[in-house]
Amino acid sequence: MDIFTAINTRHSEGKVKADELPRDVIEKLLSAGNQAPNHFKIRPWRFVVLTGKGRERFGEQLAAVFRAKFPDVPAEALDKERLKALRAPLIIVVAVDQPVEPKENEVENIAAASAACQNILLAANALGLGSIWRTGDPARDPEIKKFFGFDPGQHLIGFLYIGYRDLVDVQFPARPSFEDRTTWMD
Numbered sequence: 001m002d003i004f005t006a007i008n009t010r011h012s013e014g015k016v017k018a019d020e021l022p023r024d025v026i027e028k029l030l031s032a033g034n035q036a037p038n039h040f041k042i043r044p045w046r047f048v049v050l051t052g053k054g055r056e057r058f059g060e061q062l063a064a065v066f067r068a069k070f071p072d073v074p075a076e077a078l079d080k081e082r083l084k085a086l087r088a089p090l091i092i093v094v095a096v097d098q099p100v101e102p103k104e105n106e107v108e109n110i111a112a113a114s115a116a117c118q119n120i121l122l123a124a125n126a127l128g129l130g131s132i133w134r135t136g137d138p139a140r141d142p143e144i145k146k147f148f149g150f151d152p153g154q155h156l157i158g159f160l161y162i163g164y165r166d167l168v169d170v171q172f173p174a175r176p177s178f179e180d181r182t183t184w185m186d
Ligand SMILES: Cc1cc2nc3c(=O)[nH]c(=O)nc-3n(C[C@H](O)[C@H](O)[C@H](O)COP(=O)(O)O)c2cc1C
Pocket: 010, 011, 012, 013, 132, 133, 134, 135, 136, 157, 158
């Protein structure tokens, strides 16, 4: 698939098949993420790869955080939280290193890690996989960050849910043009 097709046909797909992805496919995705531009070549992204039981442990953590916030929630609500981690056979969690040297910059690091996320989504599309970039409250929760080994001050910028495509013949609406977001300075 050429790059423009990969870009123009990428869509968020929340529903994918449960079938596990082979390790070499997952590594291809991580390698694509790792090709992103980054200032000072510091590669400020951190990937945590969740498959199999790793997702179940993440689901338990989602439920635990939810229960801590809302102690009286019914069991069904906790089950719903648990199941969120099972919406795809692969979740790549992406976080950002905090600047270390004075020359480094928080926004630049987030920008680089975001580029890594987009590379992963485009590579997934080129490999015929469906994906969606999710965040929500868990992305900002210190306990969730701790669960993945991140510091509370580190930004967790995405849960990339990826799996074999389950949607067939879905017509995605055309996206608005770039024109109202662009100023030309000739
Ligand atoms: C930083 C970021 C966070 C997102 N978080 C969520 C999310 O929590 N839940 C969700 O359904 N989609 C989330 N999305 C996906 C957007 O909803 C989606 O990209 C948007 O609707 C445009 O659709 P498209 O990806 O098909 O072009 C997120 C996207 C980005 C870039």
